[in-house]
Amino acid sequence: xxxxxxxxxxxxxxxxxxxxxxxxxxxxxxxxxxxxxxxxxxxxxxxxxxxxxxxxxxxxxxxxxxxxxxxxxxxxxxxxxxxxxxxxxxxxxxxxxxxxxxxxxxxxxxxxxxxxxxxxxxxxxxxxxxxxxxxxxxxxxxxxxxxxxxxxxxxxxx
Amino acid sequence: xxxxxxxxxxxxxxxxxxxxxxxxxxxxxxxxxxxxxxxxxxxxxxxxxxxxxxxxxxxxxxxxxxxxxxxxxxxxxxxxxxxxx
Numbered sequence: 001x002x003x004x005x006x007x008x009x010x011x012x013x014x015x016x017x018x019x020x021x022x023x024x025x026x027x028x029x030x031x032x033x034x035x036x037x038x039x040x041x042x043x044x045x046x047x048x049x050x051x052x053x054x055x056x057x058x059x060x061x062x063x064x065x066x067x068x069x070x071x072x073x074x075x076x077x078x079x080x081x082x083x084x085x086x087x088x089x090x091x092x093x094x095x096x097x098x099x100x101x102x103x104x105x106x107x108x109x110x111x112x113x114x115x116x117x118x119x120x121x122x123x124x125x126x127x128x129x130x131x132x133x134x135x136x137x138x139x140x141x142x143x144x145x146x147x148x149x150x151x152x153x154x155x156x157x158x
Numbered sequence: 159x160x161x162x163x164x165x166x167x168x169x170x171x172x173x174x175x176x177x178x179x180x181x182x183x184x185x186x187x188x189x190x191x192x193x194x195x196x197x198x199x200x201x202x203x204x205x206x207x208x209x210x211x212x213x214x215x216x217x218x219x220x221x222x223x224x225x226x227x228x229x230x231x232x233x234x235x236x237x238x239x240x241x242x243x
Contacts, residue, residue, distance in 0.1 A: 041243050055242065056167055058235055061219035086242060091242025098243050118243060124221060126166035126235070141168050146238035 008070030008082040012062045014089040016144045017099050025101055026081045035107040037114040037148045039100040045093035051134045053142075055097070058086040058126035070119040073102070076116070077109040084117060086127065116155050159186075159227070163196075166207075166237035169213070172206035182228075189215045190224040192234065212239055 052105040081103035102113040164177040216235040
Protein backbone atom coordinates (compact mmCIF):
# COMPACT_ATOMS: atom_id res chain seq x y z
CA UNK A 1 0.00 0.00 0.00
CA UNK A 2 1.41 3.36 -0.96
CA UNK A 3 0.91 6.30 1.35
CA UNK A 4 -1.31 9.00 -0.09
CA UNK A 5 0.31 12.42 -0.26
CA UNK A 6 -0.47 14.60 2.75
CA UNK A 7 -2.17 17.90 2.09
CA UNK A 8 -2.80 20.40 4.82
CA UNK A 9 -6.27 21.59 5.72
CA UNK A 10 -6.15 25.39 5.96
CA UNK A 11 -9.15 27.49 6.93
CA UNK A 12 -9.51 31.22 7.55
CA UNK A 13 -12.84 31.95 9.16
CA UNK A 14 -14.77 34.32 11.41
CA UNK A 15 -16.62 31.55 13.24
CA UNK A 16 -15.23 29.54 16.12
CA UNK A 17 -13.72 26.08 15.67
CA UNK A 18 -14.14 22.88 17.63
CA UNK A 19 -11.09 20.89 18.70
CA UNK A 20 -12.93 17.59 19.11
CA UNK A 21 -14.49 17.85 15.64
CA UNK A 22 -11.18 18.76 13.99
CA UNK A 23 -9.36 15.99 15.85
CA UNK A 24 -11.99 13.42 14.80
CA UNK A 25 -11.85 14.61 11.19
CA UNK A 26 -8.07 14.23 11.20
CA UNK A 27 -7.82 10.79 12.80
CA UNK A 28 -11.09 8.99 12.06
CA UNK A 29 -10.71 5.65 10.28
CA UNK A 30 -6.92 5.77 10.31
CA UNK A 31 -4.40 3.56 12.05
CA UNK A 32 -1.17 5.16 10.81
CA UNK A 33 -1.16 8.13 13.21
CA UNK A 34 0.75 7.66 16.45
CA UNK A 35 0.79 11.24 17.69
CA UNK A 36 -1.24 14.40 17.29
CA UNK A 37 0.03 17.68 18.74
CA UNK A 38 -2.51 20.47 19.05
CA UNK A 39 -1.79 24.14 19.59
CA UNK A 40 -4.47 26.61 20.59
CA UNK A 41 -3.91 30.36 20.49
CA UNK A 42 -6.41 32.24 22.66
CA UNK A 43 -7.23 35.87 23.34
CA UNK A 44 -5.80 37.08 26.71
CA UNK A 45 -7.52 39.81 28.73
CA UNK A 46 -4.18 41.50 29.56
CA UNK A 47 -4.96 41.65 33.29
CA UNK A 48 -8.57 42.74 32.73
CA UNK A 49 -7.72 45.73 30.51
CA UNK A 50 -8.71 44.17 27.21
CA UNK A 51 -12.34 43.91 26.04
CA UNK A 52 -11.59 42.33 22.65
CA UNK A 53 -9.08 41.86 19.88
CA UNK A 54 -10.00 42.74 16.34
CA UNK A 55 -8.17 40.63 13.81
CA UNK A 56 -7.75 42.02 10.32
CA UNK A 57 -6.50 39.75 7.53
CA UNK A 58 -5.54 39.87 3.87
CA UNK A 59 -8.20 37.69 2.21
CA UNK A 60 -6.67 35.27 -0.25
CA UNK A 61 -3.11 35.84 0.85
CA UNK A 62 -3.83 34.60 4.40
CA UNK A 63 -4.94 31.21 3.01
CA UNK A 64 -2.08 31.15 0.48
CA UNK A 65 0.64 32.04 2.99
CA UNK A 66 -0.50 29.55 5.65
CA UNK A 67 -0.76 26.97 2.85
CA UNK A 68 2.87 27.66 1.90
CA UNK A 69 3.99 27.33 5.54
CA UNK A 70 2.11 24.02 5.89
CA UNK A 71 3.59 22.70 2.63
CA UNK A 72 7.07 23.46 3.98
CA UNK A 73 6.26 21.62 7.24
CA UNK A 74 5.01 18.60 5.25
CA UNK A 75 8.25 18.64 3.23
CA UNK A 76 10.37 18.75 6.40
CA UNK A 77 8.67 16.20 8.67
CA UNK A 78 7.03 12.80 8.09
CA UNK A 79 3.50 14.04 8.79
CA UNK A 80 0.26 12.14 8.31
CA UNK A 81 -1.92 15.21 8.57
CA UNK A 82 -1.78 18.94 9.25
CA UNK A 83 -4.57 21.37 10.10
CA UNK A 84 -4.29 25.15 10.50
CA UNK A 85 -7.34 27.26 11.27
CA UNK A 86 -7.08 31.02 11.91
CA UNK A 87 -9.98 33.25 12.86
CA UNK A 88 -10.54 36.89 11.98
CA UNK A 89 -12.93 39.54 13.25
CA UNK A 90 -13.67 40.52 16.84
CA UNK A 91 -12.60 37.98 19.45
CA UNK A 92 -13.28 38.40 23.18
CA UNK A 93 -10.85 37.30 25.92
CA UNK A 94 -10.96 33.53 26.34
CA UNK A 95 -11.95 33.09 22.70
CA UNK A 96 -10.01 30.98 20.22
CA UNK A 97 -7.75 32.65 17.64
CA UNK A 98 -5.76 29.86 16.04
CA UNK A 99 -5.62 26.07 15.97
CA UNK A 100 -2.80 23.91 14.63
CA UNK A 101 -2.96 20.12 14.61
CA UNK A 102 0.04 18.11 13.47
CA UNK A 103 -0.25 14.34 13.11
CA UNK A 104 2.60 11.90 12.58
CA UNK A 105 3.58 8.30 13.37
CA UNK A 106 5.86 9.50 16.22
CA UNK A 107 5.59 12.44 18.59
CA UNK A 108 8.75 14.41 17.81
CA UNK A 109 7.79 15.27 14.24
CA UNK A 110 4.33 16.32 15.42
CA UNK A 111 5.74 18.59 18.15
CA UNK A 112 8.30 20.13 15.81
CA UNK A 113 5.91 20.65 12.91
CA UNK A 114 3.27 22.35 15.09
CA UNK A 115 5.95 24.59 16.61
CA UNK A 116 7.36 25.43 13.16
CA UNK A 117 3.95 26.26 11.70
CA UNK A 118 3.19 28.61 14.62
CA UNK A 119 6.58 30.36 14.47
CA UNK A 120 6.20 31.03 10.74
CA UNK A 121 2.54 31.90 11.00
CA UNK A 122 3.25 34.57 13.66
CA UNK A 123 5.74 36.40 11.45
CA UNK A 124 4.50 35.83 7.91
CA UNK A 125 0.76 35.13 7.82
CA UNK A 126 -0.99 38.43 6.97
CA UNK A 127 -3.02 39.08 10.12
CA UNK A 128 -2.99 42.17 12.33
CA UNK A 129 -4.40 42.57 15.84
CA UNK A 130 -6.02 45.74 17.13
CA UNK A 131 -6.80 46.10 20.83
CA UNK A 132 -10.14 47.30 22.19
CA UNK A 133 -9.95 48.17 25.87
CA UNK A 134 -12.44 47.55 28.67
CA UNK A 135 -12.64 51.30 29.36
CA UNK A 136 -14.07 51.84 25.87
CA UNK A 137 -10.88 53.17 24.27
CA UNK A 138 -9.43 51.47 21.25
CA UNK A 139 -7.01 51.99 18.48
CA UNK A 140 -3.78 50.30 19.48
CA UNK A 141 -2.41 48.03 16.83
CA UNK A 142 -0.35 45.30 18.48
CA UNK A 143 3.37 45.70 17.67
CA UNK A 144 5.35 42.87 16.16
CA UNK A 145 7.80 41.33 18.65
CA UNK A 146 11.50 40.74 17.98
CA UNK A 147 11.16 37.50 19.98
CA UNK A 148 8.80 36.18 17.30
CA UNK A 149 11.36 36.89 14.57
CA UNK A 150 14.03 35.15 16.65
CA UNK A 151 11.75 32.14 17.22
CA UNK A 152 11.38 31.83 13.46
CA UNK A 153 15.12 32.15 12.77
CA UNK A 154 15.94 28.99 14.73
CA UNK A 155 14.25 26.89 12.02
CA UNK A 156 16.43 28.23 9.24
CA UNK A 157 18.91 25.72 7.99
CA UNK A 158 22.57 26.60 8.31
CA UNK B 159 1.43 50.02 -15.65
CA UNK B 160 -1.94 49.68 -13.92
CA UNK B 161 -1.91 47.88 -10.60
CA UNK B 162 -4.34 47.24 -7.76
CA UNK B 163 -2.96 48.36 -4.42
CA UNK B 164 -4.43 47.02 -1.17
CA UNK B 165 -3.64 48.41 2.27
CA UNK B 166 -4.03 46.81 5.69
CA UNK B 167 -4.05 47.69 9.40
CA UNK B 168 -2.42 51.04 10.26
CA UNK B 169 -1.20 51.55 6.69
CA UNK B 170 -4.86 51.40 5.58
CA UNK B 171 -5.97 53.70 8.40
CA UNK B 172 -3.27 56.29 7.76
CA UNK B 173 -3.76 56.37 3.97
CA UNK B 174 -7.49 56.51 4.64
CA UNK B 175 -8.70 53.86 2.17
CA UNK B 176 -8.54 50.07 1.80
CA UNK B 177 -7.03 50.21 -1.66
CA UNK B 178 -6.98 51.81 -5.09
CA UNK B 179 -5.97 51.20 -8.69
CA UNK B 180 -3.04 53.33 -9.82
CA UNK B 181 -1.41 53.85 -13.18
CA UNK B 182 2.29 53.84 -12.29
CA UNK B 183 4.92 55.72 -14.30
CA UNK B 184 7.61 53.71 -16.12
CA UNK B 185 10.23 54.89 -13.65
CA UNK B 186 8.64 52.86 -10.85
CA UNK B 187 10.42 49.53 -11.25
CA UNK B 188 10.84 48.04 -7.77
CA UNK B 189 8.90 47.79 -4.53
CA UNK B 190 11.18 50.49 -3.09
CA UNK B 191 10.43 52.78 -6.07
CA UNK B 192 6.72 52.21 -5.50
CA UNK B 193 6.92 53.20 -1.82
CA UNK B 194 8.81 56.36 -2.76
CA UNK B 195 6.30 57.15 -5.50
CA UNK B 196 3.39 56.74 -3.07
CA UNK B 197 5.06 59.02 -0.51
CA UNK B 198 4.88 61.77 -3.14
CA UNK B 199 1.10 61.43 -3.51
CA UNK B 200 0.19 63.30 -0.34
CA UNK B 201 0.73 63.82 3.35
CA UNK B 202 -1.38 60.79 4.33
CA UNK B 203 0.86 58.51 2.25
CA UNK B 204 3.96 60.19 3.62
CA UNK B 205 2.79 59.55 7.20
CA UNK B 206 1.68 55.97 6.48
CA UNK B 207 4.95 55.01 4.80
CA UNK B 208 7.31 57.22 6.85
CA UNK B 209 9.16 54.28 8.44
CA UNK B 210 9.52 52.43 5.18
CA UNK B 211 12.00 49.91 6.61
CA UNK B 212 9.19 48.27 8.61
CA UNK B 213 6.69 48.34 5.75
CA UNK B 214 5.95 44.88 4.30
CA UNK B 215 4.89 44.34 0.73
CA UNK B 216 3.33 41.41 -1.12
CA UNK B 217 3.23 41.04 -4.90
CA UNK B 218 0.30 38.94 -6.15
CA UNK B 219 -0.21 37.78 -2.54
CA UNK B 220 3.38 36.61 -1.96
CA UNK B 221 5.87 38.40 0.30
CA UNK B 222 8.37 40.54 -1.60
CA UNK B 223 11.52 42.40 -0.58
CA UNK B 224 11.93 46.12 -1.26
CA UNK B 225 14.41 45.55 -4.08
CA UNK B 226 12.13 43.15 -5.94
CA UNK B 227 10.87 44.27 -9.39
CA UNK B 228 7.11 44.88 -9.66
CA UNK B 229 6.86 44.08 -13.38
CA UNK B 230 3.86 41.82 -14.00
CA UNK B 231 2.22 42.58 -10.65
CA UNK B 232 -1.59 42.56 -10.72
CA UNK B 233 -2.06 43.22 -7.00
CA UNK B 234 0.35 44.72 -4.50
CA UNK B 235 -0.40 44.59 -0.77
CA UNK B 236 1.20 47.11 1.58
CA UNK B 237 1.01 46.55 5.34
CA UNK B 238 2.79 46.68 8.72
CA UNK B 239 4.66 43.72 10.26
CA UNK B 240 2.21 40.91 10.93
CA UNK B 241 0.84 40.11 14.37
CA UNK B 242 -1.40 37.06 13.93
CA UNK B 243 -1.37 33.77 15.73
